[in-house]
Structures are given as C-alpha cells and as structure tokens.
Amino acid sequence: MKVLIICTEKLPVPPVLGGAIQTYIAGVVPVLKEKHSVTILGVNDPSLPDEEMIDGINYVRVPGKLLEIYRDGVKEYVKNNRFDLIHIFNRPRLVPAVREAAPDARLILSMHNDMFKREKIDSETANRAIEELDKIITISDYIGHTIKELYPQAEAKLQTIYSGVDLDRFVPAYTAKGKKLSRQVREEHDLTFKKIVLFAGRLSPNKGPDVLVRAMRLLQKEHPDAVLVIVGSKWFSQEGLTDYIAYLRAIAARSPIPVITTGFISPAEIHRWFAAADVFVCTSRWQEPLARVHYEAMAAGLPIITTNRGGNTEVMEEGKNGLIVNNAEDPEEFARHLSHLLSDSSRRRKMGEYGRMLAEKNYNWNRVVSDISGVWDEIEVKINNNIPITAQYGEKQELIITEEIITFNDSASEETVKVEYEEKELEPAVQFEEKQELVTEEIININDTADEETDKMPTEEKDPVPVVQTAEEADKSPKEEKDQVPAGQPAEGAEVDSTKINEEIVKPVKRGKDHVLNRLGKTFPKNPYYPHFKWVR
Amino acid sequence: MSEEQQITPWNIDGALGEWYVPLYIENMADEVLCHYNFTTTTRTVMALKNEFGGLIWKLETDDGPKSLKILHRPPVRSLFSIAAQEYLVKKGAKVPEVIKTKQGESFVNKGEKLWFVAEWIDPLWQVSDDLNGAKLLSGAIADFHERSKGFVPPERCVKSSRLKRWPKKYAKIITKMNWFREITELYGEMPASQVIQESLPIFEIQAVNAHEKLLSSPYRKLADRGDKAWGLAHQDYGSSNGQQSSDGMWIIDLDGVAFDLPVRDMRKLIDEYMYNLGYWDLEWVMGMLEAYDEVNPIEDELFEVLLIDMSHPNLFYKHVKEMVYEPEAFLDAEVKAEVERVLQLEETKWAVIAELRKEWKGGKRR
Numbered sequence: 014m015k016v017l018i019i020c021t022e023k024l025p026v027p028p029v030l031g032g033a034i035q036t037y038i039a040g041v042v043p044v045l046k047e048k049h050s051v052t053i054l055g056v057n058d059p060s061l062p063d064e065e066m067i068d069g070i071n072y073v074r075v076p077g078k079l080l081e082i083y084r085d086g087v088k089e090y091v092k093n094n095r096f097d098l099i100h101i102f103n104r105p106r107l108v109p110a111v112r113e114a115a116p117d118a119r120l121i122l123s124m125h126n127d128m129f130k131r132e133k134i135d136s137e138t139a140n141r142a143i144e145e146l147d148k149i150i151t152i153s154d155y156i157g158h159t160i161k162e163l164y165p166q167a168e169a170k171l172q173t174i175y176s177g178v179d180l181d182r183f184v185p186a187y188t189a190k191g192k193k194l195s196r197q198v199r200e201e202h203d204l205t206f207k208k209i210v211l212f213a214g215r216l217s218p219n220k221g222p223d224v225l226v227r228a229m230r231l232l233q234k235e236h237p238d239a240v241l242v243i244v245g246s247k248w249f250s251q252e253g254l255t256d257y258i259a260y261l262r263a264i265a266a267r268s269p270i271p272v273i274t275t276g277f278i279s280p281a282e283i284h285r286w287f288a289a290a291d292v293f294v295c296t297s298r299w300q301e302p303l304a305r306v307h308y309e310a311m312a313a314g315l316p317i318i319t320t321n322r323g324g325n326t327e328v329m330e331e332g333k334n335g336l337i338v339n340n341a342e343d344p345e346e347f348a349r350h351l352s353h354l355l356s357d358s359s360r361r362r363k364m365g366e367y368g369r370m371l372a373e374k375n376y377n378w379n380r381v382v383s384d385i386s387g388v389w390d391e392i393e394v395k396i397n398n399n400i401p402i403t404a405q406y407g408e409k410q411e412l413i414i415t416e417e418i419i420t421f422n423d424s425a426s427e428e429t430v431k432v433e434y435e436e437k438e439l440e441p442a443v444q445f446e447e448k449q450e451l452v453t454e455e456i457i458n459i460n461d462t463a464d465e466e467t468d469k470m471p472t473e474e475k476d477p478v479p480v481v482q483t484a485e486e487a488d489k490s491p492k493e494e495k496d497q498v499p500a501g502q503p504a505e506g507a508e509v510d511s512t513k514i515n516e517e518i519v520k521p522v523k524r525g526k527d528h529v530l531n532r533l534g535k536t537f538p539k540n541p542y543y544p545h546f547k548w549v550r
Numbered sequence: 551m552s553e554e555q556q557i558t559p560w561n562i563d564g565a566l567g568e569w570y571v572p573l574y575i576e577n578m579a580d581e582v583l584c585h586y587n588f589t590t591t592t593r594t595v596m597a598l599k600n601e602f603g604g605l606i607w608k609l610e611t612d613d614g615p616k617s618l619k620i621l622h623r624p625p626v627r628s629l630f631s632i633a634a635q636e637y638l639v640k641k642g643a644k645v646p647e648v649i650k651t652k653q654g655e656s657f658v659n660k661g662e663k664l665w666f667v668a669e670w671i672d673p674l675w676q677v678s679d680d681l682n683g684a685k686l687l688s689g690a691i692a693d694f695h696e697r698s699k700g701f702v703p704p705e706r707c708v709k710s711s712r713l714k715r716w717p718k719k720y721a722k723i724i725t726k727m728n729w730f731r732e733i734t735e736l737y738g739e740m741p742a743s744q745v746i747q748e749s750l751p752i753f754e755i756q757a758v759n760a761h762e763k764l765l766s767s768p769y770r771k772l773a774d775r776g777d778k779a780w781g782l783a784h785q786d787y788g789s790s791n792g793q794q795s796s797d798g799m800w801i802i803d804l805d806g807v808a809f810d811l812p813v814r815d816m817r818k819l820i821d822e823y824m825y826n827l828g829y830w831d832l833e834w835v836m837g838m839l840e841a842y843d844e845v846n847p848i849e850d851e852l853f854e855v856l857l858i859d860m861s862h863p864n865l866f867y868k869h870v871k872e873m874v875y876e877p878e879a880f881l882d883a884e885v886k887a888e889v890e891r892v893l894q895l896e897e898t899k900w901a902v903i904a905e906l907r908k909e910w911k912g913g914k915r916r
Binding site: 078254 | 626705706707725726732733871
C-alpha cells in the first residue's frame with residue numbers, strides 16, 4: 014500500500030529534537046517500510062530539508078508550529094498525492110481536513126494524549142473525525158477510555174497498542190554493556206558509590222518532580238549516600254525558563270541530598286542515565302496517558318516507583334516490576350517506597366530483572382510493529398474488498414474482516430466474501446458523506462503571553478523525553494504580570510526640545526534597577542529572566 | 551525551511567556591552583528598511599530584549615521619526631499584536647500607526663521574526679502625579695478598550711486570549727502560595743522570609759476566597775460573550791504606556807495585547823496607584839472608575855467581577871513572585887519593605903472595596 018504518516022505540527026521526524034510521537038514513528042517505520050511504500054509528512058525544521066529519501070522512506074516537511082498553518086500544508090500535500098492509507102498521529106482536528114483532500118483514502122488515527130477532550134476539539138469536529146476513521150489506535154487503555162467516555166460511538170474503532178523501547182540501547186547495569194555505561198556516567202559525575210534515584214521528563218507541575226525533591230529530604234538520615242538526578246530540559250536556559258523550573262531549582266539548591274540536574278540530554282544519550290541509575294521514579298500528578306519512561310526504565314532493569322495516575326499503572330505489576338504511589342502529592346509515600354528499595358539491593362535487582370523480562374516480552378518494537386502492521390493489513394483487506402468504514406457496527410465488521418483475512422489470497426472466494434458482506438450490511442454503513450463545510454475554526458488560547466504564568470500543561474506529545482524548546486515554548490518564557498515593566502517611549506517633558514532628546518539618544522543612560530521612572534515607582538523588573546525591553550534614553 | 555540566519559538571543563552575559571547589537575541584525579535592519587518608502591537618516595537602538603531576540607530602534611527619516619521593532623515572539627504570535635494595532639488605528643484609537651511596506655505589507659519577516667515600522671509619537675510626556683492624571687489614564691484606556699471591540703485576528707495566527715483563563719490564573723496563584731511557603735522556609739535566613747511566611751495565611755485565604763467567588767460570579771457568563779464582543783486589554787498599562795501629547799492621550803507598546811475583560815487593565819492600574827499612595831482611597835478609585843465609565847461603561851455584573859479581582863491578593867503576589875527565580879536575590883530587605891507596605895494597605899483596602907460595592911450602581915455613585 015501507499016501509506017502516508019502524518020506527524021504533529023510541533024516536532025520534526027526523525028526525532029532530532031526528541032518527542033514521544035516522533036520516537037515512536039522512528040521506531041516502527043524501518044520495518045513497516047519493507048512491506049509498504051511509506052511517506053512521512055511532518056513539520057519543517059531549519060536542520061532538515063523539506064523533502065528527502067532516507068532508507069527508502071520519503072520524508073516531506075511543511076511549515077507548522079501552529080496547527081492552522083500546518084493543516085494548510087497537509088491539505089495541499091494530500092490533495093496532490095494519492096495514498097491508500099493515511100495514518101494521522103495525535104491530531105483528530107486534522108482528520109476532516111485530510112478527508113476533504115483525500116476522499117478515497119482510508120484513515121487511521123493514533124492517539125498519544127487526550128486530544129479528544131472538550132478544550133482540544135469541539136464535539137462536531139470530533140464526531141466527524143471519528144466517523145471518517147477506520148481505526149483509532151491508543152497508547153494506553155486510559156486514553157481509549159477518555160475517548161469512549163465522550164464519544165461512545167468510537168468504542169468499536171478503538172485499539173490499544175502499547176509503545177515500545179529500544180532493547181539494545183536501554184540495557185540493565187547487570188549486563189556487560191550496561192555496566193560499562195553505568196561506570197562511565199558515574200565516573201563522569203563523581204557518583205561512583207552513590208545510590209542514584211532517577212527522574213526523566215519534562216519539568217512541569219503536572220510531571221511533578223518537586224515532590225521528589227521533598228521526598229529526598231526525608232531520606233537524608235537513612236540514605237546519606239543517595240542522590241537525585243533530574244534529567245529534563247530547560248534547566249539552564251533562560252529562554253523558556255518557567256516559574257515552575259525556577260521554583261524547582263530553588264528548592265533543589267537547598268536539598269540536603271545532592272540533586273543533579275542534567276539539562277537537556279539528547280534522546281540518543283538518555284539511556285546512559287538509565288543504565289547508571291538504581292531506582293526510577295515517575296512523579297506525574299496529572300492523568301498521564303502512559304509515559305514512555307516506564308518502558309525505558311524496565312528495559313534498563315530499573316525498579317519503578319510510579320503514580321497511580323492515568324495509564325501509568327497499566328504496565329505495572331505491583332511488587333514485581335515496581336511500586337505504586339497512590340497519593341502523588343505525598344512526599345512521605347514516595348520516601349517510604351524509596352527507602353525500602355534503596356535499602357534492599359536484591360529486591361531492586363529482582364524487580365529490575367522482572368521489568369526487563371516484561372520489556373523484552375511485551376514492549377519491544379517488533380511487537381509494536383506487528384500490531385500496527387496488523388491494523389494496516391486489516392485496512393488493506395477492506396480496500397481490496399471495497400468495505401466501507403462502518404462506524405456503528407464494529408463487531409460485525411470485525412467478524413467479517415477476520416473471514417476476509419482468511420480468504421484474502423484466494424481470489425475465487427473474494428466475490429463470495431463481498432456478497433456475504435453486503436448481506437450482512439443490512440443497516441446503512443456510514444458512507445463518505447458529502448463534505449458539508451470546512452473545518453470549524455478553532456480559537457487557540459496560548460498560555461504563553463506575557464501575563465500568564467501557567468506552565469504549559471502537557472497536552473503535547475513531548476512528555477517523557479526531554480526535548481529542546483519548540484518556538485512555542487520559547488515564547489512562553491517567564492510569563493508574569495508585566496506591571497513592572499517599563500515600556501513605552503521615554504517620557505520627556507513637553508517642553509523638552511528635540512536637540513535635547515537627540516543628545517540623550519547619543520549618550521544612552523541605563524535606567525537602573527532603582528531608577529524611578531514615575532510616581533508609580535516603575536523600575537526595571539527585578540526578574541532577570543523576564544523578556545522586558547531595556548530602554549535607552 | 552529557509553537557509554536564512556535566524557535571530558537568536560545574543561550577548562546574554564552582557565560581555566559585549568549593554569547595547570551591543572550583532573552585525574547580522576544591523577544588516578538585516580538595512581535590508582528590512584529597503585522595503586519601505588521612506589529614507590532613513592539615523593537609526594538608534596532605543597530598547598533591547600536581547601535575551602529573547604527583540605529590539606526597538608528609533609528612526610529619523612525623511613518622513614518624520616518612526617520606530618522599527620523586532621518582535622521577539624514567534625511570527626505567528628507577533629502577527630496578532632500587529633493586526634490588533636492596525637485594527638485600533640483603523641478604529642480611530644490613538645495608537646501609533648503601522649507603516650506599510652512598498653508591497654503593502656504590515657511587516658517584514660526576517661530571521662524568523664516579524665519586523666515592523668510604526669510612527670514615533672514625539673513628544674510624549676507622562677500624566678501629572680495627581681488624581682487628574684489618574685483620570686486621564688483611566689479615560690484613555692477606556693477609549694482603547696471601547697475601540698478594540700470587534701477585532702477579529704487574522705486566521706493564521708496564534709490568537710492571544712485571556713478571557714477564559716481567569717480561573718486558571720487564580721488557581722495557579724493558590725498553588726504558588728505553597729511554593730512561596732516552601733522557599734521562604736528553606737531560605738529562612740533571608741530578610742523577607744519571615745514577613746512573607748507570616749502573611750501567607752492571610753493572603754492564601756484571600757486567594758482561595760477570590761477563586762471561589764469568581765467561579766460563582768457572572769464571570770463565566772460574561773466571558774462567554776466571547777473575544778470579539780469584549781475586545782482587547784493592553785495587559786501592560788500604566789503611566790509609561792499611556793502618555794500625553796499636545797493632541798491627547800496616546801497608548802503605546804501593544805506587543806502584549808490579548809483578548810480579555812477590560813477591567814483587568816483597570817484593576818492593575820488601581821492597584822498600582824494605591825500601592826504608591828500607601829493606602830486605599832475611595833475618592834481616587836471612584837474618580838478613576840467614573841472617568842473610565844464615562845467612556846466605556848462598566849455594567850454591574852462586570853463591576854462585580856472587578857471587585858472580585860480587586861479582592862485577590864494581587865499586590866502581595868506581584869511583590870513576592872520573583873523569589874522563585876533567585877531566592878537569594880529576591881527575598882532581600884527591599885522585598886521585605888514592599889510586603890510590609892502591602893500589609894499596611896490591607897488596613898484600608900477592605901473598607902474601600904465594601905464602599906465601592908455599596909455605592910456603585912450603573913456606573914455612578916448612588
């Protein structure tokens with residue numbers, strides 16, 4: 014089949030800037046392309062050409078960052094190129110537009126986040142999207158559940174396909190390769206005899222690593238040899254420094270247990286920290302779809318402490334590959350689990366081995382590929398048999414498809430199958446309706462303007478792997494009330510003549526911190542990270 | 551994507567001198583100015599956001615003084631501000647006119663930033679220190695709000711709206727009160743730590759109450775009227791960005807404009823005036839609100855939301871929030887004095903709010 018994979022508008026593929034969805038796509042296409050002709054459509058990036066062929070995969074990149082802009086590029090491309098199957102990632106809002114540009118293609122959607130929630134998509138667009146799709150793949154049951162709750166008609170199309178991890182790269186410290194990596198990292202950071210507690214992920218209130226800093230305080234007496242390593246981006250950068258990261262940094266600086274913050278680590282390097290660690294902790298306090306780091310920790314043979322939020326626990330077998338925290342806000346609960354694991358190296362080892370076994374069995378890329386391949390095959394059968402998308406009668410459809418798969422290669426029976434299908438299809442299938450109207454225009458409220466100090470709520474795909482900033486993140490830099498910002502043209506008395514002004518321009522005078530500009534006491538903002546204009550007079 | 555050089559933050563440590571501008575940006579400015587019909591004689595750096603890639607020049611041209619700005623935000627976001635400014639000019643608001651390029655565009659996209667030229671209003675001076683000055687500022691922002699109604703941003707831009715974000719903002723501040731408690735405990739030796747810790751319970755309750763009141767107020771109903779109906783708030787309004795000229799009040803620096811309830815600008819302005827007075831004064835607040843109401847009437851339900859916003863511990867928050875960035879710098883004696891001043895304001899604040907609630911009806915004192 015000619016297959017088009019449509020990535021999100023945020024980060025490019027290959028995952029040069031990280032991103033869970035990007036990593037996922039890069040993980041599965043090398044195998045999928047063997048059987049199908051694969052094109053990946055994604056957002057452009059200064060470091061990558063707009064079109065290239067790598068290892069038999071065609072990459073096409075169009076402008077993005079903002080979904081509206083990206084959608085234009087996607088539509089344009091889809092209109093001018095024919096595909097049998099279009100597999101869209103995490104953007105239900107793209108579905109109606111893609112359908113419009115490709116009336117005959119079959120559409121699949123993969124959901125990595127809760128992008129069907131009301132704030133993200135209006136119900137009309139969501140209903141249309143669901144109607145147009147043959148299948149909705151979710152990365153966890155939890156995500157499927159959130160969709161089903163709002164749109165029960167989607168149920169028959171839902172299928173959970175858990176993600177995978179590179180088992181050769183993420184290796185346990187008890188293997189020769191892992192041991193070497195561990196030794197290197199520990200030596201580099203002077204941690205040879207330390208017990209390393211690892212957090213990896215975006216530094217945001219939802220991901221909640223602050224609770225871990227608090228938990229570590231409680232371990233000081235019992236485990237003076239412990240260190241906390243926080244792998245996450247933006248730690249050092251002024252650009253995009255959020256107030257949350259600033260807060261985290263402030264409390265980490267006073268931690269009695271050393272807190273090592275690595276800043277951004279390239280996705281190609283991150284496994285080294287997993288090899289070096291003793292325990293992995295996921296502190297999500299939001300309804301996490303299911304963070305990739307769980308797979309990575311299992312592959313690296315680490316016992317996991319994770320929160321009972323969202324889909325996280327779907328990959329946990331409590332007491333076997335790790336422990337579960339019920340109250341994500343409670344540092345004591347984390348400390349209790351941590352203390353238990355840090356005190357018992359054989360338990361750690363046992364859990365790590367069990368986790369590795371699970372990763373090898375269930376979370377390897379081959380399994381992911383074969384699951385996706387299975388979905389694509391189903392679609393191929395449907396295409397070859399002209400079976401329409403049936404929204405309401407999923408179960409029936411499943412049955413028929415099974416039969417078809419069995420008889421697929423037998424051209425003689427193909428007609429029979431069709432007949433049988435038509436007979437069963439007594440009730441009207443949802444056909445490709447005429448397109449009524451263009452996609453509803455969505456209003457995007459960005460939380461990044463100067464006044465709002467909301468940390469970006471992770472509705473995006475780039476959760477578990479630290480990524481460098483996107484333009485959007487860069488914009489969302491310290492957002493605080495601008496009240497203090499001196500701005501505007503330098504005030505001059507009415508009587509000041511222009512020569513005087515010119516003189517002052519020639520000799521710039523800095524308005525210092527204590528320079529009172531007016532009776533309101535406006536001074537330079539004290540926050541050095543604030544994107545203020547510094548005025549020259 | 552383009553091969554062109556991107557504008558990135560420069561001279562972050564200041565080692566190259568306070569007002570250093572990289573040559574490639576100067577060269578870009580030359581190229582950008584080629585797109586315009588006027589001839590520039592001198593170009594002077596007036597303001598920098600070098601950490602973010604923003605810059606303002608004052609231009610002397612054969613067509614009078616102008617400003618040339620590089621907006622630091624991504625182009626899709628900057629587009630919103632420029633479009634808003636143009637809309638306001640079209641509606642007759644006194645904001646500097648955006649100058650079109652030879653090709654009729656409102657901006658030039660270069661180095662992955664938007665550049666635009668606007669009139670430089672010269673001379674401008676600040677309003678007087680008294681209540682009359684405060685009234686002038688209030689009337690001017692009311693006019694700005696009034697004329698911004700009906701603005702529809704370009705389709706392909708990031709729409710900046712805070713209209714529906716008030717509850718989130720309030721909730722976030724409640725969360726941050728916990729951060730402040732933890733930081734002041736960890737940095738107990740700093741001069742401001744104790745007074746902040748002592749006052750946190752007071753302001754925390756205020757924040758929680760304000761949040762609850764907001765949720766049960768007409769706020770949601772008002773916000774549901776939508777962005778277009780309310781128009782834009784300046785978000786950074788004060789005596790620097792609202793200034794006088796011989797032909798009236800001008801409002802400048804529109805980079806941060808966002809859709810919002812207009813009373814947000816007024817609440818900030820009033821807060822700032824009261825802080826500088828050192829006490830809450832009913833005559834001042836009433837005078838400012840009446841001056842505002844004359845130009846852009848404040849309906850009763852909106853007034854109720856304004857009172858809730860006033861009862862939020864904005865000033866406390868504003869003066870302590872920087873501590874997260876560097877506790878050892880921003881919990882100093884100066885912050886201590888500021889928090890003490892905010893505490894002192896508490897003594898008069900609540901009576902004034904109660905009086906406002908009692909006296910205000912249909913935009914007038916009863």
